[in-house]
Amino acid sequence: MTDEPVVTVTIKDVARLAGVSPASVSRALADPGQVRPGTRERVHRAAAALGYHPNQAARALTTGRTRTIGLVVPDITNPIFSTIFQAVQGRAREGGYSVLLVDTGEDPATEVDLVRTLARQVDGFLLCSPRAAQEELDPFLRATAVVTINHRGRRVPCITSDNTDGARQAAEHLLALGHRRLAYVAGPAASSDNRERLRGLRTAVAAAGAELTDFTAVSPTYDGGTAAADLVLATSATAAIAFNDVIALGLLNRFTARGIGVPQQISLVGFDDIPFAAMTNPPLTSVAVAKQQIGRTAVDFLLDLLDGRQRPGGSRLMLPTHLIVRGSTGPAPATSAD
Amino acid sequence: MTDEPVVTVTIKDVARLAGVSPASVSRALADPGQVRPGTRERVHRAAAALGYHPNQAARALTTGRTRTIGLVVPDITNPIFSTIFQAVQGRAREGGYSVLLVDTGEDPATEVDLVRTLARQVDGFLLCSPRAAQEELDPFLRATAVVTINHRGRRVPCITSDNTDGARQAAEHLLALGHRRLAYVAGPAASSDNRERLRGLRTAVAAAGAELTDFTAVSPTYDGGTAAADLVLATSATAAIAFNDVIALGLLNRFTARGIGVPQQISLVGFDDIPFAAMTNPPLTSVAVAKQQIGRTAVDFLLDLLDGRQRPGGSRLMLPTHLIVRGSTGPAPATSAD
DNA sequence: AACGCAACTGAAATCGGTTCCAAACATCGG
DNA sequence: CCGATGTTTGGAACCGATTTCAGTTGCGTT
Numbered sequence: 001m002t003d004e005p006v007v008t009v010t011i012k013d014v015a016r017l018a019g020v021s022p023a024s025v026s027r028a029l030a031d032p033g034q035v036r037p038g039t040r041e042r043v044h045r046a047a048a049a050l051g052y053h054p055n056q057a058a059r060a061l062t063t064g065r066t067r068t069i070g071l072v073v074p075d076i077t078n079p080i081f082s083t084i085f086q087a088v089q090g091r092a093r094e095g096g097y098s099v100l101l102v103d104t105g106e107d108p109a110t111e112v113d114l115v116r117t118l119a120r121q122v123d124g125f126l127l128c129s130p131r132a133a134q135e136e137l138d139p140f141l142r143a144t145a146v147v148t149i150n151h152r153g154r155r156v157p158c159i160t161s162d163n164t165d166g167a168r169q170a171a172e173h174l175l176a177l178g179h180r181r182l183a184y185v186a187g188p189a190a191s192s193d194n195r196e197r198l199r200g201l202r203t204a205v206a207a208a209g210a211e212l213t214d215f216t217a218v219s220p221t222y223d224g225g226t227a228a229a230d231l232v233l234a235t236s237a238t239a240a241i242a243f244n245d246v247i248a249l250g251l252l253n254r255f256t257a258r259g260i261g262v263p264q265q266i267s268l269v270g271f272d273d274i275p276f277a278a279m280t281n282p283p284l285t286s287v288a289v290a291k292q293q294i295g296r297t298a299v300d301f302l303l304d305l306l307d308g309r310q311r312p313g314g315s316r317l318m319l320p321t322h323l324i325v326r327g328s329t330g331p332a333p334a335t336s337a338d
Numbered sequence: 339m340t341d342e343p344v345v346t347v348t349i350k351d352v353a354r355l356a357g358v359s360p361a362s363v364s365r366a367l368a369d370p371g372q373v374r375p376g377t378r379e380r381v382h383r384a385a386a387a388l389g390y391h392p393n394q395a396a397r398a399l400t401t402g403r404t405r406t407i408g409l410v411v412p413d414i415t416n417p418i419f420s421t422i423f424q425a426v427q428g429r430a431r432e433g434g435y436s437v438l439l440v441d442t443g444e445d446p447a448t449e450v451d452l453v454r455t456l457a458r459q460v461d462g463f464l465l466c467s468p469r470a471a472q473e474e475l476d477p478f479l480r481a482t483a484v485v486t487i488n489h490r491g492r493r494v495p496c497i498t499s500d501n502t503d504g505a506r507q508a509a510e511h512l513l514a515l516g517h518r519r520l521a522y523v524a525g526p527a528a529s530s531d532n533r534e535r536l537r538g539l540r541t542a543v544a545a546a547g548a549e550l551t552d553f554t555a556v557s558p559t560y561d562g563g564t565a566a567a568d569l570v571l572a573t574s575a576t577a578a579i580a581f582n583d584v585i586a587l588g589l590l591n592r593f594t595a596r597g598i599g600v601p602q603q604i605s606l607v608g609f610d611d612i613p614f615a616a617m618t619n620p621p622l623t624s625v626a627v628a629k630q631q632i633g634r635t636a637v638d639f640l641l642d643l644l645d646g647r648q649r650p651g652g653s654r655l656m657l658p659t660h661l662i663v664r665g666s667t668g669p670a671p672a673t674s675a676d
Numbered sequence: 677a678a679c680g681c682a683a684c685t686g687a688a689a690t691c692g693g694t695t696c697c698a699a700a701c702a703t704c705g706g
Numbered sequence: 707c708c709g710a711t712g713t714t715t716g717g718a719a720c721c722g723a724t725t726t727c728a729g730t731t732g733c734g735t736t
Contacts, residue, residue: 008458010692021716026694036714056459057404058692060395061721068438068459077420077613085414086441098456100406101439103424118436120346121394222613249617256619275415275560279587281594281619348722359686364724374684396722399691 009050018046029054069302070122072102072115074129074188075221078246079274080291084128084149087295095303097123106219108132108190119144124302127151131190145305147315149298152192157301157315159294163193163271166287166321167200170241170269173285173323175208178332179239179267184214185228185251187243191220194243197271201241213237217247225250233258238266238332245270245277245286252280252328263330273324282327290319347388356384367392407640408460410440410453412467412526413559416584417612418629422466422487425633433641435461444557446470446528457482462640465489469528483643485653487636490530495639495653497632501531501609504625504659505538508579508607511623511661513546516670517577517605522552523566523589525581529558532581535609539579551575555585563588571596576604576670583608583615583624590618590666601668611662620665628657 015022020039027034028043035043046052060066071088073081089099100122104111108131115125115137124145130137134153140146141156148158174182184201187194198214205212213235217224225247232240232251242248248270255262262268262282270277273288301315353360358377365372366381373381384390398404409426411419427437438460442449446469453463453475462483468475472491478484479494486496512520522539525532536552543550551573555562563585570578570589580586586608593600600606600620608615611626639653 008692011694012692022693023695023716023718024714027715030694034714039714053455053458055399055692057395057398058721059694061393061399061692061723062694064721066395076414076423077417079415079417082415082420085439086443089439089441098438098459100436101423101427103427105424117391120391121436222617249614253617276587276614276617279560279591279614279618346722349724350722360723361686361688361725362684365685368724372684377684393722396691397724399693399722400724402691 008055009052011052011054013050014043014046014052017050018042065306066121066123067096068098068100068122069299070100070102070115070118070125072104072111072125072127072130074104074106074111074131076101076103078220078244079276080244080272080289081128083274083291084295084298087292088126088299091296091299095299097299097303104131106131106188106221108136112136115140123306126298126302129191129193131188133190145302147298147301147305149294150191150193152196157305157311159298159301159317159319161193161289161294161319161321163196163321164200164203166271166289166323167197167241168204169321169323170271170285170287171201171204171208173325173329174239174241174267174269175204175210177239177267177329180210180332181235181237181239182210182212183232183235183237183240184212185225185232185240185242185247186214186216187220187247189216191243197241197243217243220244220247222246222250222253225252226254229254229258233260233266239269239329240266241269241271243271245272245274245284248284248286248328249276249280252284262328265333267329267332269323269329278326280328285326285329286324287321288324289321293319346393347390349390349392351388352381352384352390355388356380403644404459404461405434406436406438406460407637408438408440408453408456408463410442410449410463410465410468412442412444412449412469414439414441416558416582417614418582418610418627419466421612421629422633422636425630426464426637429634429637433637435637435641442469444469444526444559446474450474453478461644464636464640467529467531469526471528483640485636485639485643487632488529488531490534495643495649497636497639497655497657499531499627499632499657499659501534501659502538502541504609504627504661505535505579506542507659507661508609508623508625509539509542509546511663511667512577512579512605512607513542513548515577515605515667518548518670519573519575519577520548520550521570521573521575521578522550523563523570523578523580523585524552524554525558525585527554529581535579535581555581558582558585560584560588560591563590564592567592567596571598571604577607577667578604579607579609581609583610583612583622586622586624586666587614587618590622600666603671605667605670607661607667616664618666623664623667624662625659626662627659631657 011022011025015025025043028040032040092099102114111132126147128149130151148156152160215231217228229251270284270286273286277284277286349360349363353363363381366378370378430437440452449470464485466487468489486494490498553569555566567589608622608624611624615622615624
């Protein structure tokens, strides 16, 4: 049992051991060019010997930088968000940042509240699929650095997916299979993703002279999907598109439970291409988004913002989407062709 | 466009407005009993008027408390961990704490490394299903407050599930269905959960005079499961138990892909009872653990530790598990009864 | 009215870094 | 060899809170 001293080792301890002033230690560690090679060497050796790790709180106090970024998501159990988290954490760590994850439970009020109380503790926020109204969040966008993900804000840097095109791909796939009556199970009204997906569907469906009905799911969750399933079946739609895969899985489950064959009687398409989409029976056709790149780029944008760097291409990026066809979509049933 | 001052409002500003000293503001806000009702009233009004939020970094510097706890998980995309995160965040927030989520990517070295570098930034850690060897983490257990989840450490407070009993329930369920040759697809060797589950199976299977083969999955993930599926089929086992549901889903997928009927030809049981387990076809029989209570209690234990409170019952809790029978388990195939 | 005690308040020290400023030192050209 | 210049370095102020310590106030006694 090593009885190592649990006392905290401060910059002064390092300074004493290295035989320099605390100021020099700070410089040697932060900006090696400021200090003579010999001194730098001694400082580094001393720091290593003592196992010195700077106190982030003290550093934050003077610099005003916490080196922490807040990632705000509606529901971390949705794999789309946990995957984005991993990408964010990876990139953040490369830049020396930690990630404070905030789950708002899909509740706009909670979202606003948490952002407000945490605003002073982070250098900036990554707002992922915000559910709160733009106006609610506006005050913070002014006071704190913010990059939005999956949401096209007014003058905020943002990373989005090409939802309109993804929706078009999904619709055309279904239309090509002979479907003429489609149903869309929508997500949160505040979600710009949702609006864009709906718009993409409407355009493609209208161009083909087909029909589109839309419902709003109670919540963009599995249970929201099961609840919406019967509504979809009550229409005579032969294909359903869900706002996201989690809803789609809920639909699938309820369809199967009611003995409706997928895709024999109804085809089903989701969004996001979460890993579980490939595991269901039948596996789910889905519109894939670039989760990794979304997460990494969002961090890049935020760090640029914090460091006052200007992006050459501007801080708005729209990433392409692509349809992944699996077993949940098939030809429209012959019996319902009228 | 409201042109509100974006300048930070400090305790001095509040003090000036309230006509008292900063010290009194601090007292009025922190400990209302210390200060006269009239003063308290004025301070609160001033703070509210200015929208004062104390600077956490400054507070952390004097108090030595960051009011942040670190939750370390192997893989946040595994729903068991994201669910635990939600429970942890909920309870932490009630106590005025934020949660720094750390995903180690199932890598023991990363785990040790991240814990080391973040140790100074949090008041304590919740180590969830740690993959690193006990000795590796020991130094931190001394220096930082730590509560382990899903891992029985030596003298560390811990929250675990009754894995042995859960495994027993699973085994007896299968034995009752007539299965005589079982296979266990194991998880990480460092996981005490894994060891206990294996032990529980061994005991129950031995008592019934049946057979148990075990394999170690490449990783406790979906892909690990698909990879292990063929190994399982190569034995003549009629039932497989997986270390967790994610592995089980991988097995299920591969079984289905190879045309093996579940449960007609092979029965399948997972652990954790993640929401997706109910969504597959067939839905997965699984051993449920008390995710919510695990997360909440872990926070309680950690806060007790930080505040120097002593738990009456000691800081070790084992929560019961229970088998949830779904469609993936059925009678052993008659043809293979020998 | 004077006294003692308790409750309240403010000044100042402190936490552990960073950074400005000025002093010390080294380097170079003339 | 001297002064001018540029590079390193240490001292001290500062960030924004908390907390100790001592001083002030208010109140109840006698």
